[in-house]
Amino acid sequence: MRPLSYSSISLYQQCPLLYKLRYVDGLKPKPRAPLSFGDSLHKALEFMYDIKVPPPPPLKKILAYYRQNWVREGYDSEEEEKRYFDYGKEVLTEFYNKNIKDFKLPMSVEGDYIIDIGAIKLRAKIDRIDRLEKGIEIIDYKSNANPITIDKLKESQQLAIYQMVVELQLGVRVERLTYYQLRTQIPISTERYSDDKVEKIRDEILSIADKIRNEEFDARLNDYCPCDFPHLCPYFKDKYPAEKTGVLEDIEGRATIKEVVEKYVRMREEAKGVEERLEELKDIINKYCD
Ligand code: SF4
Incomplete structure (x- = not known):
């Protein structure tokens, strides 16, 4: 069984089926602005603290790092993304000013x-x-x-x-x-x-781990329903069939119809290459046997 973490445990507590979709079937959740924003801030703070000897990088460098490593996905529009980005700069500046005086090398x-x-x-x-x-x-x-x-x-x-x-x-x-x-x-x-x-x-x-091992993955209604996969949920699938969400399950996980078509075309091309190579190998074998 894959290692458990706080996130996977709390997801199982929220809804065992959602845990299964995410961690057993490997479906990816939709990117969301608050998560991307949080990731971007975490990266910048890691840059500030993950040093061998003090002092930490100056604020200007931290903000440059923040810009370079900004996580772009999950925003509804460029305006929303810019609002978050500018707000993140303010947050980091305040953080720096508040914490730089007592900066100590973390463990x-x-x-x-x-x-x-x-x-x-x-x-x-x-x-x-x-x-x-x-x-x-x-x-x-x-x-x-x-x-x-x-x-x-x-x-x-x-x-x-x-x-x-x-x-x-x-x-x-x-x-x-x-x-x-x-x-x-x-x-x-x-x-x-x-x-x-x-x-x-x-x-x-340990009790959750037992349930996961026993494949107890019932859907559990909760405050965050519907999740990103309502088309796979017994409570919501009639209201959210796959065509309406534009999301399908392909052999490697969750994908849009456009991604499935692109993958099909790519794989057909690859298969064509393999068939040609097979013919060449067959010729070589036949010539050898003649
Ligand atoms: S929509 Fe269904 S699968 Fe998703 S969290 Fe709610 S009960 Fe679980």
Whole structure:
């Protein structure tokens, strides 16, 4: 079974069928502006912090990197894309001005951690880990508009999973966990999660892993329905047949009719080349046998 992560676990909790479509069948979700925007900001912050020795690059270089690595997909129009792009520049400038004075070299940037729990692998990609006087702090950047409440932070399955993975892999105690809200520049932190809470989440992950192994993939209605694949959902397929969404399932995953036609033409050409080569090989064999 492929490693589980916070994203795949929460997707299974949201809707097991959607998990299957995404992680078993490999269908790709539609690109979306907020996700592309978040990716672009994360890349720029990685550039700022992922250095061998201080000082970090100047703001001008960070903004140039942001421009070069801007993720373009998912925006409805050029105007919308420009609005997001300009807003991202403001966010990065404020972030830089607020954090540059106390800049410390992080212990890890965009670290990819993986542990075994039971028979499965659990993976966590963590934006930043800072060393504290005692222990470490896990920092996750949030670029969405909704502010995070203390209650939400205390209940965070994501950060508790990160704590579990990092402590097991690095053998260092996590003392603080922070969501850094990029739009407001407000970090919101909690002390480490209790061992009880982490243990409960561990059990929940193992139970989800069992269900995945048993192929329990029922559709579950939730606040985000319909998802990107309503034509494959028993609750929505009558309202959203494949022709209406313009999305089809081809042998390698989700594709539009235009992509399927292009692939067909390309493969026909390739097949023609193979047939010609086969004829040549047949001739060589026949000549050899004459
Ligand atoms: S539309 Fe169907 S498959 Fe998609 S999330 Fe909702 S219930 Fe699940």
